[in-house]
Every structure is written in structure tokens, then in C-alpha cells.
Amino acid sequence: MNxxxxxxxxFKENEDKIYKDWESSGFFNPDKLPGKREKTFSIVIPPPNxxxxxxxxxxxxxxxxxxxxxxxxxxxxKTLWLPGTDHAGIATQNVVEKQLKKEGLSRHDLGxxxxxxKVWEWKEKYGDIILGxxxxxxxxxxWSRTRFTMDKEYAKxxxxxxxxxxxxxxxxxxxxxxNWCPKDATxxxxxELEYKEEKGKLWHIKYPIKESGDFIxxxxxxxxxxxxxxxxxxxxxxxxxxxxxxxxxxxxILNRExxxxxxxxxxxxxxxxxxxxxxxxxxxxxDMGERHNLPKYQxxxxxxxxxxxxxxxxxxxxxLEAREKVIEELKKLNLLxxxxxxxxxxxxxxxxxxxxxxxxxxxxxxxxxxxxxLAIKAVEDGKVKFYPExxxxxxxxxxxxxxxxxxxxxxxxxxxxxxYFKQEGTQxxxxxxxxxxxxxxxxxxxxxSTDVLDTWFSSALWPFATLGYPEKTNxxxxxxxxxxxxxxxxxxxxxxxxxxxxxxxxxxxxxxxxVIIHATILAKDGKRMSKSLGTGIDPMTLIEKYGADATRxxxxxxxxxxQDIRWADEHVLAGQKFANKLWNISRFIISKAEDDFNISDPxxxxxxENRKIIxxxxxxxxxxxxxxxxxxxxxxxxxxxxxxxxxxxxxxIEYSKNKDDQETKNILSYSLFEIIKILHPFMPFVTEAIxxxxxxxxxxxxxxxxx
RNA sequence: GGACGAUUAGCUCAGUUGGUUAGAGCGUCUCGUUUACACCGAGAAGGUCGCAGGUUCGAAUCCUGCAUCGUCCACCA
Numbered sequence: 001m002n003x004x005x006x007x008x009x010x011f012k013e014n015e016d017k018i019y020k021d022w023e024s025s026g027f028f029n030p031d032k033l034p035g036k037r038e039k040t041f042s043i044v045i046p047p048p049n050x051x052x053x054x055x056x057x058x059x060x061x062x063x064x065x066x067x068x069x070x071x072x073x074x075x076x077x078k079t080l081w082l083p084g085t086d087h088a089g090i091a092t093q094n095v096v097e098k099q100l101k102k103e104g105l106s107r108h109d110l111g112x113x114x115x116x117x118k119v120w121e122w123k124e125k126y127g128d129i130i131l132g133x134x135x136x137x138x139x140x141x142x143w144s145r146t147r148f149t150m151d152k153e154y155a156k157x158x159x160x161x162x163x164x165x166x167x168x169x170x171x172x173x174x175x176x177x178x179n180w181c182p183k184d185a186t187x188x189x190x191x192e193l194e195y196k197e198e199k200g201k202l203w204h205i206k207y208p209i210k211e212s213g214d215f216i217x218x219x220x221x222x223x224x225x226x227x228x229x230x231x232x233x234x235x236x237x238x239x240x241x242x243x244x245x246x247x248x249x250x251x252x253i254l255n256r257e258x259x260x261x262x263x264x265x266x267x268x269x270x271x272x273x274x275x276x277x278x279x280x281x282x283x284x285x286x287d288m289g290e291r292h293n294l295p296k297y298q299x300x301x302x303x304x305x306x307x308x309x310x311x312x313x314x315x316x317x318x319x320l321e322a323r324e325k326v327i328e329e330l331k332k333l334n335l336l337x338x339x340x341x342x343x344x345x346x347x348x349x350x351x352x353x354x355x356x357x358x359x360x361x362x363x364x365x366x367x368x369x370x371x372x373x374l375a376i377k378a379v380e381d382g383k384v385k386f387y388p389e390x391x392x393x394x395x396x397x398x399x400x401x402x403x404x405x406x407x408x409x410x411x412x413x414x415x416x417x418x419x420y421f422k423q424e425g426t427q428x429x430x431x432x433x434x435x436x437x438x439x440x441x442x443x444x445x446x447x448x449s450t451d452v453l454d455t456w457f458s459s460a461l462w463p464f465a466t467l468g469y470p471e472k473t474n475x476x477x478x479x480x481x482x483x484x485x486x487x488x489x490x491x492x493x494x495x496x497x498x499x500x501x502x503x504x505x506x507x508x509x510x511x512x513x514x515v516i517i518h519a520t521i522l523a524k525d526g527k528r529m530s531k532s533l534g535t536g537i538d539p540m541t542l543i544e545k546y547g548a549d550a551t552r553x554x555x556x557x558x559x560x561x562x563q564d565i566r567w568a569d570e571h572v573l574a575g576q577k578f579a580n581k582l583w584n585i586s587r588f589i590i591s592k593a594e595d596d597f598n599i600s601d602p603x604x605x606x607x608x609e610n611r612k613i614i615x616x617x618x619x620x621x622x623x624x625x626x627x628x629x630x631x632x633x634x635x636x637x638x639x640x641x642x643x644x645x646x647x648x649x650x651x652x653i654e655y656s657k658n659k660d661d662q663e664t665k666n667i668l669s670y671s672l673f674e675i676i677k678i679l680h681p682f683m684p685f686v687t688e689a690i691x692x693x694x695x696x697x698x699x700x701x702x703x704x705x706x707x
Numbered sequence: 708g709g710a711c712g713a714u715u716a717g718c719u720c721a722g723u724u725g726g727u728u729a730g731a732g733c734g735u736c737u738c739g740u741u742u743a744c745a746c747c748g749a750g751a752a753g754g755u756c757g758c759a760g761g762u763u764c765g766a767a768u769c770c771u772g773c774a775u776c777g778u779c780c781a782c783c784a
Contacts (some may be wrong), residue, residue, distance in 0.1 A: 195781090202784085220784060233784095270783040277784090284782040344784090390711070394779070397710075401781095403753060489779080526717085526777060553717040557732075560721065564712080564777075570733035577732095577746040588743030638721075638731075653743075 005693055009583035011547030011576075019135055022688075027073070027704050029142045030080045030479075034704055037078035042479040043069060044463050045081065045134075045141065046487045046495070047149060049088035050123045051095050054133045056521040056529065056567065057488050059539035060559060062139045063552040064486045064518055064633060069140055070681040071628050072483075074707035080479050081140060082466050083373045084147035085127045089414040089455040090184055090192075090351045096122050096413075099236075111431065112412050112450075119413050123148070133540060138548045140703065145475075147466040149458045150415065155422035158458045159440060160416040161506060170367040171407070173436075175281075177286040178361050178406050179347065182304030183354040187363050189454060191494045193356055195345040202342035203327065206335040206543060207232060207249040210257060212520060216241070216249055217337050219271025221344055222281075223330070224322040225253065227310040228299035229258055231277040233288060236262035238273050252335050253312055253326065261292050280360050281637045298360055319357070364408035364417065364451065372399045375501040378510045384500055387631045388562045391492060398493045407454045414452030422446045426514065434469040460498035463511035481509050486516040504695040508625060516631050519559040522566050529567070542572055550575035551685040555675045560634040579686040582679070585649055586690045589672045592656075593665040597695040599673040600668045607659075610667045613652045616643060617674050624678050637682055644675055677705055 004013070026032035030040070043065050065081060073079040096119045097107055107115040127148065134141065147154060165171045178187040204222050206215040214230055217445055232243040232249045245262045265288060266275055279289025280296040289296060299310035306314040306322045314322050330336040347356040376399050378384045379392050386392040408417060420442035422631040424433040437446050458465070463482050481503065487496060496515060503511035522528060523535035530536060542551045553575025558565045590597065605611045620643045627636035648671065656664050673694070676687040680702055691702035699705050 007744065009744095217783080222784085265782075267783045275784050282782080282784075284784070287782075345781095394711075397780070492779090520778080523778080528715090528778090558720070563720085566719060568733075570719070573746080574732050580746045581744065584744035584747085586743085591743075635721085642731080649744085650748085654748095656739095657743095 003429055005587055007584060007587065009580045009581075009686060009689070011549060011579065012393050015136075015548050015685045018127065018685050018688050018692075019138065022140065022701065022703060023135075023143070025380045025701055025703075027701065028079045028081070028140045029579065031146055033073070033078060034699075035076065035460070037076055037213070038480055039077050040080070040483075041069070041072040041077035041280065041447055042080040042082070042482045043484055043486070044466055045083045046485070046491070047084045047086040047147075047459070047462065048130050049091055050127045050130065050148075051088055051091045052126060053129055054137075054539060056537055056555075057518075057538055058133075059137055059551065060519055060521060060555045060565075061486055061488065061547040062137045063555050064516065064631075065484075065645055066137070066139050066552075066684070067556070067628065067633055067681040068484060068486075070684060070703060071707070073140070073703060074677065074705055078478075080142055080145070080475075082145050082147065082479075083131065083134065083139070083141035083143060084462075084466060085123075085130055085461055087123065087150045087414065087455065089409060089452060090186065090188075090411055092119060092122065093411050093413040094184070094351055109442040113414055113457075123150075128400075136540065136543055136548060140550065140684070141496065145466070145492065148535075149455075149465075153468070154458065154461075154465050155415055157461050157469050158415045158453065160470040161457075161502070162418050162453070163439055164506070165366060166328060170370070171364060172367070173362060173364050175360055175362050176365070177281075177283055177358050178363050180302060180357045180359045180361060181349040181352065181354050182357050184349060185302060185354050186412060187361060187406055187408060188349060188356065189406050189456075192350045193347040194350045194353075195347055196697075197343055200342050200344055200346070202271065203330075204337040204339070205252070205276075205330060206337050207252060207276075208246060208335075209260070210248040210250050212244070212247070214244075215335075216244065216260065216274050217272045218274045218276040220276055221342060222323070223326045224306070224310075224319060225278040225281045225299065225313075226276055226326065227306070227314060227322075228278045228280050229252060229256075229276045230279055230289065230294040230297060230299040231258050231292065232260045232274055233263045233266050233277050234274050235268045236258065236264060238266075238268045240273060244507075250635045252333055253329050259292075259294075261288075263288050263291065281358050283358055286358075286360075296360060300357060300359055302359070302361065303694075304357055306481050313531070360441070363406050365404040366407050366457075368402045368404050371501040371505060372402050374504040375399050375497050378500050378504060383510050383515060384515060386515050387519060388517065391515070394489075395492055395497055399497055405454075407457050408449075409454055410450075411452055414455060415458055417449040417451050417453060419449040419451075420446035421449065446574045456494055456498055459495055460502040461506070463499055464507050469506065477498065480507060480511070482512045484514045484516060485512040486518055489517045489520060492517065495651075513694070514631075517562060518589075519562050519565050521555075522564055524566050524568065526564075537567060537569075542569070546572045546576045547579065548684070549579045553578060553683060554635050556633050557641075558634070559650055561632065576684070578645070579683060581645060581649065582683075582686055582690065585644075585653065586672055586676075586693070588653065589668045590695060593669050593695075594693075596662060596665040597669045598666045599694070599696060600666070602663065602670055605663065605667070606669075607663060608654065609655050610663060613648065614667060616647055617671055621674065622677055628681070633682075637683060640679055640682070644679070648675070676702065677707060680705075 069079050069081045200221050202219050204217050204219050206217050209216055229251050244260050247260050248257050249260055251258055277285045277288055279286045279294050280298045299307055301307050304319055306317045308315050360446050420437040422435040422445050464480050467480050499511050550572050554572030557571045624636050676690050680687040688702045
């Protein structure tokens with residue numbers, strides 16, 4: 001027996017070495033796979049953000065995708081798993097800004113160009129770390145096709161897509177109320193918000209009625225926005241207020257005269273049944289303003305400070321300062337009826353956690369009606385299926401009421417809009433006009449928009465932009481549409497739906513037919529793992545401690561049917577033990593069979609026990625195929641574990657110890673060969689390590705063995 | 708406010724279309740060094756299957772209600 005076939009199995013001595021061998025074999029690259037391979041199987045990786053390092057969710061997802069790719073590779077498919085990373089606009093800009101802050105600098109100190117250099121440096125560093133971590137897990141990606149969402153070629157795809165939409169008239173610019181993050185100083189889409197329950201106050205404010213000298217009381221959580229009020233609204237069915245609809249209220253402090261209107265969106269039962277309307281700073285109010293043709297008073301600016309319109313006393317104050325001052329003034333005027341504690345949900349920026357300020361801003365929007373239709377149809381017609389199926393409901397619900405997508409962002413890191421402006425006439429003249437050019441080659445005198453696109457605009461193109469779009473490449477022909485997408489549920493709407501309509505729109509074909517929504521890994525307390533609470537687990541630490549095979553085992557073992565996982569390390573330990581068990585099974589069989597080691601399919605088996613174990617293995621193999629094809633990886637792994645340990649090792653191997661005939665040795669060798677193949681997609685390293693030590697084998701590596 | 712999911716052994720979870728003593732991993736206890744493996748083997752303890760009703764010859768499994776936890780969505784200020 002080889003000197004290196006020692007107990008116990010050492011993942012440290014095998015994993016890195018094996019991975020290097022695989023890489024140099026070229027077999028991760030579909031073009032270099034041996035044999036005729038007519039059918040293709042492709043997956044594009046959900047590109048991790050270049051913000052930091054991989055978390056448990058990435059590790060689980062990588063394991064799932066790798067199982068599929070390795071299985072299909074052994075089944076004779078021309079397999080491509082395309083890796084890459086995402087520039088993750090706001091998120092990455094934030095981490096780099098944080099780093100700068102430690103040096104006492106802001107991005108404005110550096111200026112746009114210098115700052116972007118810094119971000120690229122960051123990207124190079126962390127992008128490499130992330131790809132290195134995927135390798136540690138054993139991901140058999142084709143690294144020669146690695147993509148980044150801001151590669152030059154990728155940028156071409158993005159600008160092509162933008163131009164396409166623009167020509168169709170689906171992209172438009174508009175002054176509309178948007179979610180504004182005062183800290184990042186950018187707009188955000190609806191999906192980039194996180195609502196949090198917060199303790200606040202509900203203030204009841206009396207507005208004098210001009211015609212009667214009476215008062216109407218409104219309830220609000222944001223008194224400072226009253227400076228921008230342009231109406232008071234009540235429900236048309238509300239008997240209490242019927243008489244005063246059409247009359248006018250005098251806005252306290254500013255003494256502006258505003259109409260009292262009736263609108264069915266006002267809830268009679270909430271607060272006083274009367275609500276102040278601030279069209280410039282609230283989404284509902286903005287809609288109401290549209291319906292009733294109300295003026296918009298912007299009292300808060302893009303830095304989160306009060307504007308001139310709010311009045312001289314308030315101009316320049318921060319929102320909370322203004323709030324206090326308004327309350328104070330109202331108390332003086334004796335117009336504050338009461339103040340009660342109130343818990344409500346407040347929108348925060350999903351990247352920097354600041355409170356979102358709805359305000360009116362000039363932004364670019366993508367019309368969603370037609371695109372949403374495409375995305376809905378793809379799923380309703382069964383061209384795209386979700387696993388588990390229940391996620392299609394979430395998907396369809398969102399699409400059915402989706403609003404136009406605000407795609408412009410006022411940050412620096414990202415794809416600059418392919419939009420160019422030229423100012424006609426002088427700055428001051430009233431008839432000045434801005435000419436717009438959209439495309440790659442602007443005429444002279446035009447300057448480019450400083451806005452960048454929402455990260456998800458580029459991510460939406462991932463399944464085809466990575467394969468060469470807009471060029472008609474061979475890769476595109478061969479690997480699009482891809483076969484499966486495996487991803488986390490929290491980006492179902494943010495990403496998956498947008499890829500689907502993009503695929504339909506640009507390629508006339510859905511980008512994948514199956515979507516796996518994998519389990520979410522939670523901390524033991526049943527809540528999301530959080531860095532700040534210290535409840536996060538680093539998959540690299542697990543790999544260091546137990547090995548990649550064991551880590552994959554632990555992940556898949558716990559990921560049953562897409563159910564959330566309350567993470568427990570002990571299953572990784574079980575994986576490590578199992579790897580060792582396999583190793584020892586191999587040592588036993590190889591030393592027992594010696595020169596009679598024979599992996600050929602045994603025929604005409606005489607011994608009853610031999611017959612039974614071979615039947616068991618055939619059944620296991622068929623079952624494993626079924627489970628993998630149904631994306632039921634956890635169950636597949638449980639079954640394999642059960643069979644290998646309980647049936648094969650505990651029973652059959654013990655039985656075989658008393659026998660020394662050719663047939664038994666054949667059965668043992670063949671069984672081992674079959675078992676490491678079946679297990680390879682799940683635990684690639686130890687199975688390959690064993691394969692390399694088989695006395696007889698036909699292929700260079702187990703990864704290209706025939707299933 | 709709505710939707711979805713979860714609630715089974717000390718811990719993390721399985722339990723297919725309802726059918727005999729409810730399973731696994733880890734942990735615990737007892738015994739064991741027989742030449743694959745102590746990251747092992749043999750065995751054991753441990754569960755009124757969230758609660759309350761109902762359907763049924765029979766329910767962890769189906770129905771109704773409730774409770775707790777979690778996730779997502781949402782324009783009650």
C-alpha cells in the first residue's frame with residue numbers, strides 16, 4: 001500500500017493539491033473536456049459582491065451548483081459553470097468610503113477619478129479573495145471565463161441594453177418622488193429599502209379653518225413636513241368632515257392657505273381621519289397630489305436639510321432639528337392638540353441604514369408594464385419553474401404590482417449612463433434647452449451624465465452579457481439559455497425577475513428554465529447571521545477546521561427541501577467522519593483485493609449477499625440521480641450516507657471478511673468504484689483522492705469518469 | 708395589515724399518498740482494542756410529534772381555530 005494511504009484521512013494534505021491538479025487538467029473548461037459531448041449544461045454563478053468575503057449562503061449555493069455541474073460532467077454533458085463577481089455599486093462604494101474614513105478622508109477629498117481608482121484597487125483585491133474562496137470550496141468553475149460586471153465587454157452590453165430600451169421609449173427621465181438616501185446622496189429603488197419597526201410619536205396638530213374659524217386636527221409622525229403641506233384630506237364618506245370639504249385650512253407657522261379635499265385613500269379610522277398632504281415628501285401624498293393637482297413644496301433637500309421654501313427660520317436645519325422646532329412653535333401657538341407614542345415602520349437604506357427621505361428628484365426610469373408582462377408570462381407558461389414551487393407566487397405577486405424602475409443613482413461607482421447632454425442657449429436665458437444624446441459616440445460639445453445605473457440593471461443581463469452579448473458569440477450560441485439558476489430568496493425580485501424579462505427582451509428566450517431557491521442559513525437563534533452581533537460563521541473557518549468536503553457535507557446535509565437552516569457545526573463534523581470512513585473503506589478494499597482489484601461490472605453473481613449489495617448500489621445510484629434531478633440534494637446525501645455506512649460498511653464489508661474468492665473481490669472493487677462516483681459531486685476531494693489511489697483506473701481524474 | 712414557512716429526542720433536523728415498536732446526525736451512558744476505520748464497533752437511555760377541537764377503525768401526517776417564532780410583501784399618515 002502507498003505510504004500516503006494512511007489513516008486518518010487528511011484533507012489538508014489532499015484538497016489544495018487535488019484542486020490544482022484539476023485546474024491544470026483543463027477539465028473545468030467545456031472546450032477541453034474529453035469525448036464527444038453533444039448536450040450542454042450551463043450555469044452562471046450568482047456573482048458575489050466584491051465587498052468582502054463569502055458567507056455561508058455563498059458556500060451552500062456554490063456546493064449546490066457544483067453538485068449539478070460535477071454530476072452532469074460525469075454524465076457526459078458539455079458543462080460550463082461560469083464564475084464572476086458583481087461591482088455592487090452602493091455597497092462597494094460604501095466599504096471603500098469607510099476605509100477612507102479611517103484615514104480621515106472622504107470621497108470628495110479625492111475626487112471622482114481618484115476615488116474610482118481606489119475602488120478598482122479594492123475590487124482587484126477582494127475579487128481575487130472571493131474567487132480563491134470558491135476554489136477552496138471545490139467549485140469547478142471555468143476560471144478562463146471569469147467575468148466582472150464592469151468589464152469593458154460587459155459595459156458594452158449594458159450600454160447596448162440601455163440604448164435598446166431608450167429607442168423603444170421605455171426609458172424616460174422625470175421629476176418624481178423617489179426614495180432618497182441622504183447619506184449616500186442617491187436615489188434608491190423600492191427594493192433597496194429595509195423597513196424597520198421604530199418607536200415614534202404621533203402628533204395631533206390643529207389647523208385653523210379659514211371660513212369658520214374652527215379647527216381641523218391632523219395626525220402625523222413627521223410634523224416638519226407640514227411646512228410643505230399643500231392640502232388637508234379626509235375620506236369622502238366621513239360624516240364628520242363632509243361640511244368642510246372644499247373649504248380652506250390655514251397652515252400654521254407659514255400661514256399658507258391650503259384646500260381641504262376629499263380622497264378615498266384616507267382612512268377614516270386612523271388618527272383623526274384627517275391627514276396633511278405633502279406631495280413632495282411622501283409617496284401616498286404625491287399620488288394624491290397628482291389626482292388633485294396640488295402644488296409641490298420641496299422643504300427638504302438632498303442633503304437632508306430644510307430648504308428655503310420651509311421658511312427662513314428653518315432653512316438649513318437638519319430634519320430632526322426642524323421637527324423639534326416645529327413642535328416648539330406649535331406649542332407656542334397652542335395648536336398642538338396631543339402627542340402620543342406610536343410604533344411604525346420606517347424605511348432605511350439597505351446599504352448604509354440611514355432613514356430614507358422621500359423627495360422629488362430628476363431621475364431615469366424604466367417602464368415596467370411590458371417587461372413585467374414578459375416575466376409573468378415566462379413563469380405562467382411554465383417556461384421558468386421555481387424549486388420549491390411556492391416561490392413563484394412571491395415572484396408573480398411582486399411583478400403584478402411593480403412600478404416603474406428608478407434606474408439612476410447619484411453615486412460614483414458603477415456604469416455611467418450612456419447619456420450625454422448639451423445645454424442650448426445661455427445659462428440664464430429662460431428658453432434654455434437641454435439636448436440629449438443616448439449612445440456610444442456623442443457629437444462634439446456634449447457632456448456625459450454623471451449618474452450611474454442601479455447595479456441590478458447590469459446584473460439583470462448576467463446570463464447573456466457574460467457569454468458575449470451583444471456580439472453573437474459561439475458561447476452564446478452554445479450555452480444560452482443556461483440550464484439552472486440557483487440563488488438565495490432575498491434577490492428573487494431584485495435579480496431573478498429582472499434577468500427573466502431581460503432574457504426575454506434581448507434574447508427572446510428565458511435565461512434558464514429552472515430556478516432553485518436554496519435554504520437560508522440562520523444562526524442558532526433562528527435569526528439571520530449578523531456580523532455586528534457576532535453570530536456569523538465564516539465558511540473558510542469551517543474548511544480550515546474540517547475540510548471542504550466536510551463543510552459541503554454539513555451544508556447539504558442540513559439543506560433539506562429548501563427549508564431554513566439553523567446552523568449547527570456538528571453536521572460538518574459528521575461529514576469529516578464520513579470522509580474518513582470512506583477513506584478507510586477504500587484502504588480495506590484495496591488491500592484486500594490486491595492484484596485482483598477489478599472495477600468491471602460483475603455479471604452472473606453467484607453469492608446471494610454479493611447479489612444483494614450490487615442491487616443496493618444500483619438502486620442507490622438510480623435514486624441519487626432522481627434526487628439530483630429533482631434538486632433534492634439533502635435527501636440524496638442522507639440516502640448515500642445511510643447506505644454506505646450502514647449497508648455497505650457495517651454489513652457487507654463485515655460479511656466479506658470471511659471470503660477470499662475472486663467474485664467477492666470484484667464486488668468490493670466495483671462497489672467502491674461506484675460509491676466514489678456517486679459521492680463525487682457531493683464530496684469531490686476525498687473521492688478524487690481515493691480514485692487516484694485505485695490500483696486500476698481508466699481516466700486521469702474522477703471528475704471525467706463516466707457516471 | 709397581507710402572504711408564506713416553521714413548531715417532532717438535550718441540540719440541529721428527517722418523516723413520501725394517514726396504517727403495526729416515530730427516525731438520523733451530534734451529545735449522553737454501558738461494553739469492546741476481532742489485522743479498514745476509536746473521526747470505530749456492539750448496545751442503551753431519551754419524544755403525551757406547539758395547544759384545543761374535529762374527520763377516521765386508525766393522525767406527527769387531513770380539516771378548523773389558537774399560540775409562539777421567522778421571512779417576505781404593503782401608500783394608515
